[in-house]
C-alpha cells in the first residue's frame with residue numbers, strides 16, 4: 366500500500382510527522398504538504414499563480430526513509446501536485462491528512478484545510494481521510510488510530526466520493542464512535558484596530574461559545590464522551606430534500622419532467 370500524506374499546518378508540523386511515521390507501518394508513505402501554515406484555507410486552489418515544489422529532507426529510520434515534498438500552496442494544491450506529479454507514475458492507494466493541531470468538527474469542516482486535503486484525495490478517486498486532535502500536543506493516540514483506520518480502509522475500501530473525518534479528544538480516548546456532523550456556535554466578532562499609518566484593519570472570528578447537544582454528533586463524541594469521532598462525509602452537496610419542492614416554483618422555462626433519481 367502506498368499512502369500520500371498531507372496536512373494544512375505545514376510540512377514541518379509535528380502532527381504531520383506523527384501521522385507519516387505511524388502510517389509507514391502500514392505502507393510506503395510519501396509526504397507532500399504546504400511549505401507553511403495553511404489552516405482554514407478550505408478548498409482553495411492556486412489556478413492564477415505558479416507553484417514551486419521542493420524535495421526536503423526525509424523523515425523516518427535509516428534504510429526506510431519517508432520521502433517528503435514541500436509545495437508553496439494550499440493543502441488542495443499539495444495533494445493535487447502529489448497525485449498528479451510527484452506520484453504520477455506510482456499512484457497511491459490512500460490519501461491521509463493531518464494530524465491537525467486543533468479540532469475540525471461540525472460545520473468547521475467547510476473551512477478546514479485538513480479536511481480539504483482529504484477531499485482532494487477523494488476528488489482524485491482515492492480513499493481518503495483527515496485526522497485532527499483536540500487541544501493536545503500528544504499525537505500518539507491519534508497516530509495509532511490513524512494506522513488502524515488505514516488498515517481497515519485497505520480491507521474494506523471506501524465508496525467513490527466519500528471520505529472520513531476523524532477527531533481525537535485530548536487525553537486518553539475511551540474508544541471510538543461513528544458520528545454525524547454536529548453544531549458549534551461562535552461569537553460573531555469583528556475587532557477594529559488602527560495601523561501605524563492611521564488606517565483601520567479588522568480581525569474577524571470570535572471564540573467558540575459551546576457545542577450544541579446533537580445526539581450522535583462529532584462534538585458530543587469528543588467533548589462529552591471522550592471518544593474518537595469518525596464522521597463519513599461526501600463531496601456531493603446536493604440537497605435532495607429540496608429538489609421536488611423547487612420544481613413547483615414558478616421559474617422561467619422550468620423543466621418539470623426531469624427530476625433526478
Ligand code: MN
Nearest residue numbers: 373374404465
Ligand atoms: Mn491546521
